[in-house]
Amino acid sequence: MGKYRIALAGNPNTGKSTLFNTLTGLRQHTGNWTGKTVAKAEGEYLHNEQGYIIVDLPGTYSLHSNSADEEIARDYIIFEKPDVTVVVLDATAMERNLNLALQVMEMTNNVVVCVNLIDEAEKKGITVDAGKLSRSLGVPVVKISARNKTGLKQLLDTIELVAKGTLEPKPYQVRYSDSIEKMITALEPGVKKLFQDAYPIRWVALRMLDGDKSLLETLQQNYKTPSMKEVFVNGVSFSQ
Numbered sequence: 522m523g524k525y526r527i528a529l530a531g532n533p534n535t536g537k538s539t540l541f542n543t544l545t546g547l548r549q550h551t552g553n554w555t556g557k558t559v560a561k562a563e564g565e566y567l568h569n570e571q572g573y574i575i576v577d578l579p580g581t582y583s584l585h586s587n588s589a590d591e592e593i594a595r596d597y598i599i600f601e602k603p604d605v606t607v608v609v610l611d612a613t614a615m616e617r618n619l620n621l622a623l624q625v626m627e628m629t630n631n632v633v634v635c636v637n638l639i640d641e642a643e644k645k646g647i648t649v650d651a652g653k654l655s656r657s658l659g660v661p662v663v664k665i666s667a668r669n670k671t672g673l674k675q676l677l678d679t680i681e682l683v684a685k686g687t688l689e690p691k692p693y694q695v696r697y698s699d700s701i702e703k704m705i706t707a708l709e710p711g712v713k714k715l716f717q718d719a720y721p722i723r724w725v726a727l728r729m730l731d732g733d734k735s736l737l738e739t740l741q742q743n744y745k746t747p748s749m750k751e752v753f754v755n756g757v758s759f760s761q
């Protein structure tokens with residue numbers, strides 16, 4: 522049985538590395554992301570005799586093309602297609618943190634939301650209703666304290682269910698204004714023709730509307746296009 526691959530995404534300072542270190546202990550190695558000077562931490566853990574490879578993604582507020590950190594986190598989710606992406610949220614700053622969760626939910630269905638720093642939230646009198654949040658988001662929500670090591674078993678059990686396909690999240694999709702939704706619908710068939718099912722179609726259409734040229738180039742470079750392509754110019758066939 523192969524190992525499942527898990528990515529930890531989230532805003533900076535939400536406890537991703539604390540969780541990563543707790544889960545992997547000494548079974549981790551660090552290096553740099555290919556072609557970047559950003560540190561990469563990858564490690565392994567066992568749960569119910571199943572191996573997992575877990576990657577600690579750089580902390581980011583969004584997943585567009587604003588910085589090397591954002592590109593790394595985005596590219597990992599889109600190109601490496603982890604079996605589960607765990608979005609780590611700070612329970613004391615839910616509104617700000619949920620923005621990233623919604624972005625990840627546009628990129629993949631296999632999402633688990635992990636509400637961390639629950640100890641800190643309790644001290645401040647903040648309660649998070651995991652059941653209600655889960656029903657609203659359409660993905661499982663688990664509350665933990667990475668520092669106090671509470672909720673970890675439930676988190677690992679939930680990751681297991683999603684990795685194995687026993688639990689299939691149905692992430693809520695943000696609805697944009699009618700005019701944007703119309704443009705998404707108009708672009709989707711073309712995106713599908715270009716990339717088939719290699720990338721999430723609605724998400725690519727949204728990035729096109731963003732005018733994110735560098736991303737579109739990266740998508741094309743990574744997409745296996747045939748080396749010889751026949752194009753017609755004024756009815757004359759060319760190979761390129």
Ligand SMILES: Nc1nc2c(ncn2[C@@H]2O[C@H](COP(=O)(O)OP(=O)(O)OP(=O)(O)O)[C@@H](O)[C@H]2O)c(=O)[nH]1
Nearest residue numbers: 532533534535536537538539580638641666667668
């Ligand atoms: N009270 C409390 N503090 C925590 C918890 N988890 C992490 N922290 C603290 O939060 C701070 C940030 O934790 P990190 O694990 O470095 O956060 P990170 O998400 O890896 O941050 P970046 O790598 O910058 O994105 C540290 O001081 C941790 O000790 C928790 O469950 N409860």
Ligand SMILES: [Mg+2]
Nearest residue numbers: 537538539580
């Ligand atoms: Mg970190």
